[in-house]
Amino acid sequence: MDLAGIADYLVAFAIMGGIYGVFTLGLNVHWGFTGLFNIGIAGFFALGAYTSALLTTSPPDPALFEDFKFGGNWASIGFLDWGLDVWFVLGLASAALCCGVIALVIGYITLRLRDDYLAISTLGIAETVRFFFLNEKWLANGSKGLYRIPKFLGDWIAPENYGYLYVVVVFAVLAIIYLALQRAVNSPWGRVLRAIREDEVTAQASGKDVFRFKLQAFILGAMIMGIGGALYAHHVRFLSPLTFDPMLATFIIWAMLMVGGSANNKGAVLGALVVWGIWVATQSLPGILSDPSFRLFMVGVLIVAVILLRPGGILGEERRVTRLADSDAARPNNPGG
Amino acid sequence: MVLLEATDVVAGYGQTEILHGVSIFVDQGEVVTIIGPNGCGKSTLMKAIVGMVRVRTGSVSFQGTDISGYPPERIVRTGLCYVPQTSNVFPSLTIRENLEMGAFLRKDDYRGRIGQMFDLFPDLAAHPGRKAGSLSGGQRQMLAIARALMLDPVMLLLDEPSAGLSPAMMQTVFDRIREINESGVALLLVEQNARDALGMSDRGYILVAGEKRLEDTGKDLLNNPEVASLYLGG
């Protein structure tokens, strides 16, 4: 491989690593900061990707497709362009919105109940979303998938160098989400979330509307995952329901968060890059290391091992303030025992 | 002879310490009552004795053996049985099944013991197939006590057995408790109805904010003007 080839390879790696970073941040809002157990990341991934792709892609040529009809065509609407491809931002926002609405509905029904109902429901969402895009051929062309998803700022740069531009876009989005989240989790709001995760009963007793905070966190995390999905769609520019297999769309993200450390945004991003790095680096190795089944097995073992041996994740929880101060702040009007 | 002795027990939940070094003892065949304001740690002390809450420092010994650190099942095996303050029956099990669960550790034929319990608490004998969840408060309390007696314990810990009962029912429960004691079982009681409880107790303790405030005979505590004004409702 020549130098340019290596650079292209690294860029492709970085783009996916950055996108996984977005998902891991979203999952960190759910699990790391609030203790919400989402095993249907693939559902929000797919929903976000399809929403942005469907809205921005032009409708299919009726001569070529029998059932497939839909295409929002935003990328070709003049006033959404200005040479700056404003549609891209709108696509990301719609993806976030769509995931947010689904999270609102599911969260509203299940978050008042036992914690694990959410897990079961997110699993249901993931499967249902998959069946939906598989079956509604008019909308998304079923298993044959969506093509020709538009490129953001594709006119600005030669197609062979496009990756260099998109990697900047991905990391810009990742940075914005990261900074916003850092602010959010270090605000009083974020401290309440952690208090809920640590001890829901006490948080409730000190007058916090636990349900409301959980719902907000669930929606926020889901919206971030939606953005991740949209970033992915405009990167690979081809989507099929089979893309959103639980391994690469749910389990690996859990492994990333586990490695990075729950409740630690820096760790979450780092975990995404490290795990994705290992994943990619071992892909071309001979023997069992590159065997997908072996990797699946190892991801499972990793999750169990981290929970048993290093519950805080490999990097551990980031602590700006001590935990004690944290929980005190969370219940300012503690009725004095 | 000292049967149960708790020495400088420190215990609590999570990061909060509730008991700050409490010492009590119960002699063979005695009735001892602990009274004190709500939330002072009476239930926590009982849970620490039976191993449901970890004893952080200090020790608990029963019949001369140090049982602090034993799991509850092992403590029960030594003849120290316990009736919790709340949720003290298995609601979806029948009366008879509740009693059988009380006898889980017994390897012998315990049907005779169930018969004795039905003699002691005739209310339970009427419908042994009824679900405990459908019983009245008084019947539940009787069942909970009967369940704890199934192992023929040397000593029984009762956490507020009369709470929430009608005065008549309360009287019945106290009568039964006295009968149990007369059969040779030592009792450690936590009670809100301090007057009745102290009246039938050999000795009593007053616990305040996780510390022992006073200890005396039941009669003297009843006659103590300070105790009367603070804990006996005038």
Added chain:
Amino acid sequence: MGRLVTTIQDTARRIGLAWTPAHTSVAIVVIALAVGFLPFVKMGLVVNGVFLGAIIALGAVGLTLVYGILNFANIAHGDYMTMGAYTTLFIVGYLLPKVGVEGSGLGPFTFGYPLLIALPVAVAAISAGAVVVDMMVYRRLRDRGVNTVVVSMASLGVAIALRGLVQIIWGGDIERYPRETRQVFHLPMDVRVPPDAIFITTVAIILVVALYLVLDRTKMGKAMRATADNPDLALVSGIDTGSVVRWTWVMGAALAATAGILLAVYQAHLLPIMGWKFLIPLFAAVVLGGIGNPYGALVGAFVIGVTSEVSTQWINPSYKPAVAFAIMIGMLLVRPRGIFGGGRS
């Protein structure tokens, strides 16, 4: 009529369903609606739904036992089903042929008598495996007193690892037990009954009755119910909660493994994701019946089985799991404690 209602109510109460007059009225309305709809519904689908319900029932009853007693949602339950199915494949497809025991097409069934030998062996192996996993993973978490969601999380890890293991050993391709094609029985109203379905239903009935006897009559069964009711009280009553946990895994995993084997027979193939795919109907049945209530899960399983089969008359069959999911969400919305209200919410 009044007698009948009373009998139904007494029986329901006896087996632990909190049956109220309201249930009777709802049941009458549901039955009336169902009977009214019957002319518009293909009988064949209803019957298929009953067979599917029998398999869901075995899985869901085991899942709800574990849920009620150990108090966490075992995400790996579906993969215990998969393991059961594949262990049987290993026995009938590899081990037994080595010693010359082979065959398919026993009587009217597609499978041969080796499957009848393999089934109990595989079930025992999965039960033992579940106990080992508990000792290695879940017991440590219980001792540490972690939040139950963390235990569920660990079970997700177990699920992923098990699926990986199945794929490492058997690969990801479709597999089958040795089988012969068999004639299905044709009944009136266009109902077709594959002989295998009769076997499946019989096994399911036997196991459910056995489970009832264990829970209702044996000391360990009662201790299991007691622990589900109130684990702390079980502990201070002197119940050996360690054995209760072991027996819960043995029974839950045995039921799961059987469900997996029967599913592989019924759908005539095995895939590594077969159990994972089954999680949604399983949890839907558990939620419908109220968490921790095995008889509720039984009822829930047939509701889910029949509804999702019958739904294919109007909607695309691949939406079947979505139908189960929708029923579960609907139930959570109106009665999160399940039809009989006994579960925890």
